[in-house]
Amino acid sequence: MDEKLLNQIPHIDEIAHRGVYNGVGPKHTDTFLERYSRENKVLPSLEDAIRATGLKDGMTISFHHHFRGGDHVVNQVVDKLAEMGFKNLTLAASSLAAVHAPLIDHIKNGVITHIETSGLRGELAEQVSRGLMDCPIVFRSHGGRAAAIRSGELHIDVAFLGAPSCDPYGNANGYSREEGGTIACGSMGYARTDAEYADKVVILTNRLVGYPNAPWAIPEDNVDYIVYMEDIGDPKGIMSGATRYTKNPKELLIAQTAANVIDAAGYFYDGFSMQMGSGGASLATARFLRDMMLERKIRCRFALGGITGQIAAMHEEGLIDRILDVQSFDLDAARSLKLNRFHHQISATYYASFLSAAAVDQLDFVILSALEIDTDFNVNVLTGSDGVIRGAIGGHPDTAAGASLSVVVAPLTRGRIPCVIDKVNTIVTPGSVVDVVVTDQGVAVNPRRPEVAKKLRKAGIHVYTIQELKDKAEALVGKPDPIRYKDRVVGVVMYRNNTIIDVIRQIDED
Amino acid sequence: MQLKKTAVAGTMESGDIMITIEPKDAGGVDLDLSSNVMQQYGRQIEAVIRETLSGLGIENAAVQAVDKGALDCTVRARVSAAAFRAAESSDYQWEVRK
Numbered sequence: 001m002d003e004k005l006l007n008q009i010p011h012i013d014e015i016a017h018r019g020v021y022n023g024v025g026p027k028h029t030d031t032f033l034e035r036y037s038r039e040n041k042v043l044p045s046l047e048d049a050i051r052a053t054g055l056k057d058g059m060t061i062s063f064h065h066h067f068r069g070g071d072h073v074v075n076q077v078v079d080k081l082a083e084m085g086f087k088n089l090t091l092a093a094s095s096l097a098a099v100h101a102p103l104i105d106h107i108k109n110g111v112i113t114h115i116e117t118s119g120l121r122g123e124l125a126e127q128v129s130r131g132l133m134d135c136p137i138v139f140r141s142h143g144g145r146a147a148a149i150r151s152g153e154l155h156i157d158v159a160f161l162g163a164p165s166c167d168p169y170g171n172a173n174g175y176s177r178e179e180g181g182t183i184a185c186g187s188m189g190y191a192r193t194d195a196e197y198a199d200k201v202v203i204l205t206n207r208l209v210g211y212p213n214a215p216w217a218i219p220e221d222n223v224d225y226i227v228y229m230e231d232i233g234d235p236k237g238i239m240s241g242a243t244r245y246t247k248n249p250k251e252l253l254i255a256q257t258a259a260n261v262i263d264a265a266g267y268f269y270d271g272f273s274m275q276m277g278s279g280g281a282s283l284a285t286a287r288f289l290r291d292m293m294l295e296r297k298i299r300c301r302f303a304l305g306g307i308t309g310q311i312a313a314m315h316e317e318g319l320i321d322r323i324l325d326v327q328s329f330d331l332d333a334a335r336s337l338k339l340n341r342f343h344h345q346i347s348a349t350y351y352a353s354f355l356s357a358a359a360v361d362q363l364d365f366v367i368l369s370a371l372e373i374d375t376d377f378n379v380n381v382l383t384g385s386d387g388v389i390r391g392a393i394g395g396h397p398d399t400a401a402g403a404s405l406s407v408v409v410a411p412l413t414r415g416r417i418p419c420v421i422d423k424v425n426t427i428v429t430p431g432s433v434v435d436v437v438v439t440d441q442g443v444a445v446n447p448r449r450p451e452v453a454k455k456l457r458k459a460g461i462h463v464y465t466i467q468e469l470k471d472k473a474e475a476l477v478g479k480p481d482p483i484r485y486k487d488r489v490v491g492v493v494m495y496r497n498n499t500i501i502d503v504i505r506q507i508d509e510d
Numbered sequence: 511m512q513l514k515k516t517a518v519a520g521t522m523e524s525g526d527i528m529i530t531i532e533p534k535d536a537g538g539v540d541l542d543l544s545s546n547v548m549q550q551y552g553r554q555i556e557a558v559i560r561e562t563l564s565g566l567g568i569e570n571a572a573v574q575a576v577d578k579g580a581l582d583c584t585v586r587a588r589v590s591a592a593a594f595r596a597a598e599s600s601d602y603q604w605e606v607r608k
Contacts, residue, residue: 415525416579480547480551
């Protein structure tokens with residue numbers, strides 16, 4: 001093809017092209033095995049990988065929280081970044097746990113100056129609530145974070161993603177099908193969104209396996225560098241064996257009532273869809289639903305979200321057709337993800353992003369827990385009764401908004417602390433997407449849903465007003481004095497569409 | 511009620527309060543209260559303790575209270591029990607409470 005011929009092509013300026021073909025370089029002739037050991041993305045050390053990414057002061061780094069309390073990635077990476085002299089970084093994790101307390105020193109020495117996360121616990125949360133950071137922490141839901149990453153509101157320069165298995169080209173997964181053990185975290189749904197959108201992606205793995213590591217959570221075309229590290233997480237902290245069923249009679253009563261509410265409201269039918277939280281009462285609700293499904297011979301089309309062994313067991317006995325798993329909560333769930341072809345791994349975007357039709361929008365019902373619920377049905381899952389941060393937004397507002405019936409379960413009181421109160425300390429999920437509140441001492445239906453209240457009454461379930469539940473709690477434990485806060489804002493809480501729904505202030509202990 | 515010795519009632523279990531009462535000659539009631547719900551209920555717990563003591567006719571005492579989220583009825587019961595033990599008295603005034 002001659003350059004001059006270009007002029008003879010009509011509309012050539014409208015056809016995207018890269019000029020005229022001028023040959024290719026030498027084609028490789030060595031074997032796959034030879035290439036494989038020579039040309040790959042594995043770098044000798046974390047330090048090499050950090051340098052290769054071109055990370056600079058002021059940039060944003062990200063992490064996933066699939067290793068939960070057993071995570072050893074965040075601390076090792078940030079230690080290394082501090083050692084290499086980086087400053088002024090934004091740390092955007094899908095969530096943080098008590099194990100991340102060492103970040104306190106890196107905040108004090110200026111390595112980390114801003115944090116985005118779904119939640120915060122332990123000593124780091126305590127100190128943040130007491131004013132550790134200059135710039136407030138931004139709290140987003142799992143769906144809100146996925147949306148912010150896609151829209152660019154949260155731009156990730158470098159993602160450091162721990163993976164229990166990875167091949168030399170970057171196909172990474174939360175378990176391994178190869179011989180020989182590794183740690184397992186099951187689904188890596190939250191990490192998928194980071195891998196897709198981050199400018200540079202580094203996989204940190206404790207187990208390099210042969211190419212191609214199929215099936216994968218993260219495909220190689222999303223990955224730039226790979227580092228082998230002996231220790232990326234402690235299996236004991238990542239997940240426990242099986243999540244146990246509660247024996248607490250209060251929780252069992254709440255669970256039984258929640259199951260009855262779902263049935264009476266008309267959302268329990270052949271082919272329904274559901275999501276269960278991992279709290280005691282919501283797990284127990286699954287057990288009551290299971291009995292009802294067997295009795296009436298009906299099946300669930302799909303279960304969504306954080307998946308537990310209970311859901312996996314119901315899938316294996318044929319009661320749930322499909323599982324959409326963004327995060328596996330226990331080893332039984334992780335095992336099922338590995339073995340069952342219809343137990344499917346999904347990304348945070350697919351799970352809950354408001355920017356696209358997400359799986360949460362197909363939910364019939366969701367069972368959600370709460371620290372506090374107020375008389376406007378607003379829910380707090382982020383700050384404790386003393387005003388200190390001690391929780392995570394998770395998918396709470398995403399699923400409450402998406403599900404046709406959102407059921408919030410909580411004991412009426414925890415010790416002396418009432419759970420139904422005048423005004424929640426922090427609004428995480430607005431009352432406008434909360435439909436039913438189930439406590440051990442009664443059920444309340446949001447006045448927005450009079451048809452639900454009517455159906456519950458018809459089924460013989462006593463429906464209280466939320467005010468009546470609040471009064472019951474107060475009669476028992478007294479009216480609490482309000483938490484004292486200072487003016488200073490230490491946390492900004494985003495609703496799932498990334499509008500600011502509330503702020504968290506520094507607690508006042510003077 | 512005349513306090514004769516140091517006495518204790520209650521436990522450190524969740525939902526309970528541990529009260530230690532020590533006799534004192536003068537100076538009113540010294541109260542050292544700690545609670546896991548201090549911000550929300552500290553004021554009310556203190557009021558209930560002082561009210562219960564004055565109801566028993568105790569004007570001077572050193573009281574240590576370690577609260578783990580006890581309800582008012584529990585606080586009253588533990589303070590009364592500690593006071594009767596400190597007074598070496600079993601002259602309980604039983605009554606029906608509503």
